[in-house]
Amino acid sequence: MSNLIKFKIDGTECMAESGKYIVEAAADNGIFIPTLCNMKGVKPKGACRVCTVRINGRLMTSCTTPVTDGMEIESHSEEIEELRKSIVELLFVSGNHFCPACEKSGNCELQALAYLYQMMVPRFPYEFPLKAVDAHSPKIIKDQNRCIFCKRCIKTIKDEEGRSYFAFRNRGHKLEVVLDEEMGNKMDDETAILAMNNCPVGSILFKEKGFDVPIGKRKYDHKPIGSEIKL
Amino acid sequence: MSKPVIATTSLAGCFGCHMSLLDIDERILKLIELVEFNKSPIDDIKTFTKAVDIGLIEGGCCNSENVEVLKSFRKNCKILVSVGECAIMGGLPALRNGIPIEECLHEAYIGGPTVQLNTEGVMPNDDELPMLLDRVYPCHEIVKIDYFLPGCPPRADLIWEAVVALVTGDPLKLPYEVVKFD
């Protein structure tokens, strides 16, 4: 506890251990900064940009930036919140996110953020890209229509030898997250369920399972994402 | 003073949003006090007979008729509201977007597993039929839409609150639980 430092979020005095990522330090102080690609305990890779904050006039991702003593963070200003909302909307139009038909609906972090920001309609035109569904694995379905490229599966789903089941393919607008064919064939239940659970959206699904929690009892039916953090 | 006039329609939708509108239970009596219905499947008035204040649109546009109806709503209504996911983003019908229309038609009338009697491969092409669009369009990509009520269907409470707010001019209350996409 000796290396406690002081910092401010939107003017509120906070304290945290030096070197902690801002997102976690904020949560320790009861302040919720929305994230999408971030996962506690996993090396961050500011991919979704939803947790963007402003520090010293610069936009930084709070999942990758450690707090330092005296840091002043702007997080919930109108401008930053508007930016976050626009990123969420952008993710909706650039994939095919048909919530009513999705097994993850109600437990989906992307959808939960859209609820948080009361997205009635994205401001951008829908792109309706043609994307594939990969069902070759006996255990999981990888639906590219719903992928938001958070990299969580790539970073966390590995075999005993540390080899990744998932990886990026191509780049830019043609980017995909794909499952290794051979490893997908040999996947066990435990790994498959972990992969599904680590996916923030409905892009990775454990086969023959879905819609098993009724509407009204799902994670984000009654309380917004981040409620557990807010003081 | 005459009551505000409402019109509704279901384009490429399933009428679920209309069902949800009816799901406001006993408030429907209040609604009748508040507004008058014009063109709508609810009262079966087929054509606009007067200027309308609020048009509620269910469903997106998948064929030429949907476009015509939507355009006539835009022409006759002061305010247009996209009600439900299909109107807002095409919804389930839009799952065909990205797939060439030829493939869709072939699957539906010739190649699909449930096609049994069409041995000669006839395609529906009567002049009376609406013409299919290359993809399903959200309503706001065809005409200007003023408000959006998401949900599949939108919760009855959301539709109620929105209509009341539009009619009375009171601010719209949006508690967390009413804005949902499923």
Add this chain to the structure above:
Amino acid sequence: MENTVKQLVEKYGNDRSRLMDILIDIQETTGYINSEAIEEIAQLLAMSRIDVEQTITFYHFFSTKPKGKYAVYLNTSPVAYMFGREAVKETFEKELGIKFGDVTKDGLVGLYDTPCIGMNDQEPAAIINHKIFTRLTPYRVREIVKLMKEGKNMDELRNESYGDGKNHLPSLRSMVSSNIRRKGMILSDDYQSGTVIRDFLPKMSPESVIAEIKHSHIRGRGGAGFPTGLKWEFCRRAKGSKHYVVCNADEGEPGTFKDRVILTEKPELVFEGMALAGYAIGGDEGILYLRYEYRYLNNYLLEVLQNMRDNNLLGKNISGIEGFDFDIRIQFGAGSYVCGEETALLESLEGKRGEPRDKPPFPVEKGYLGQPTIVNNVETFATAVRIVQNGGEWFTQFGTEDSTGTKILSISGDCMFPGVYEVNWGFNVEDMLNMVGAYEVQAVQVGGPSGTLIGPEEFHRTLGYSDLSTGGSMIIFNKQRNLLRDVVVNFMEFFIDESCGSCSTCRNMTQVLNNKLKKILVGKGVPKDLIDLKSWSKNLIASRCGLGQTAANPIISSLKNFPHLYSALIQKDKQFDEGFDMEKAIQASCTYVGRVPNLNHH
């Protein structure tokens, strides 16, 4: 094949971080990277197959399918189009009977598009089997195709005289021209290679080298403009088991080619600068990260390096300084603009996809392989040598107070004398246009697509870090050019193709903006579209790296400086038009079911 792959992987020490080298070698020996090779690499390096593929599919010069015995990569930059690319392309397609993107049935020739290959002063240009072919015309294309069909080798294909400057050297034998139009301290011939290492370093401490660099106020020449002396000092102070000096020679900004010229004419100066930096920061190894487009320079540069080793300018106890051990290797990229961003470059150096890293930590603390690393531009290293030779004070007499020294500009487009010009910072655009013989100028793209597009009202502005900052790319457009259609869209598509895809903003917003721009170009725009373009493009500022943050610049700067081009296209009397076209929308279904569209029927 398996044997070859195994030997290759062993050649690079079974080291996963050398995956780029392994893949380049395989691509060059077999013309592509086949499925068996990928499997073999994956097993030898204990990676999943898909993990190997994610590196392969990131770089556009790698291919998992045969690319043709002759793989033709024709540049797509706007200047190529301005000087006849369309006719060149059509001739290739007609003579070979295939479209771009395809390979001839007999597997002889493949045709591909590629972004700027650093030949903007001699377009249209193409790379064929990593040799450069410049100033292409339909006649030249017919000649080349004929020779390819006869199965001639690459030397026979280039049956013309060799380019100017050192491009004629036996190890280069390149058709490229250096087009040096103005020389300053870097390009001048009055420096005897090795002077600083031999005569100055033995008398200087590393700290005093850094002090001179700091005193000179030189800032990075790649475009970002970070003070070089500070960077070296931070790196020297950072703790690590090794320290690295990386030279960024991935000049991918469309319109820039000055690093190609420096590396052709003054490679010794660049390498000496790297060694000098190595001395200053306590560096163990230098790496030149060279874009694959410049693969033709490889043998020549290897020769130069060997020559320097032979002269004790590289290697052990350099110049007799006990413990000054430093050597340089060349690492090639494989086709990716974003790898010019220093942290993406480091990822690529480690054999991975070129995805920029989150900062902090900065490379000076944790760079290549997690060790303290400086990454500097080719020009910065070359300049550093002259600074140490003449002193930091001497250097400050050139340029302006906040932008000291000289800058090498790559000037191309509509002008009489395209090429490289070394000028003092503080030069204004008007003078530049007069210098190169540019008349009837409509616009100048300063600093490439990620920079700004300026019009005549701003030609009084000066080049410098506090006014018009530039890595050196200057593209001139005369009044006949259609800026929005032929320049802005081209640049937006460049960014769409070159985004690494990691950030949600850059991966998607570039596409959204470009779609809107195209809608305006076909006459479907309404006033609100211009407001949307302006406000939506702000979303990109939240991207991780410079590519993403500047990816909307072609639109932002043209909107700001050429608003009349946009407003002329907008339907002013319309409030709403999302581009829906009923006739077009029903066409395909009507044709398929065999009916005549009748829109008045209902």
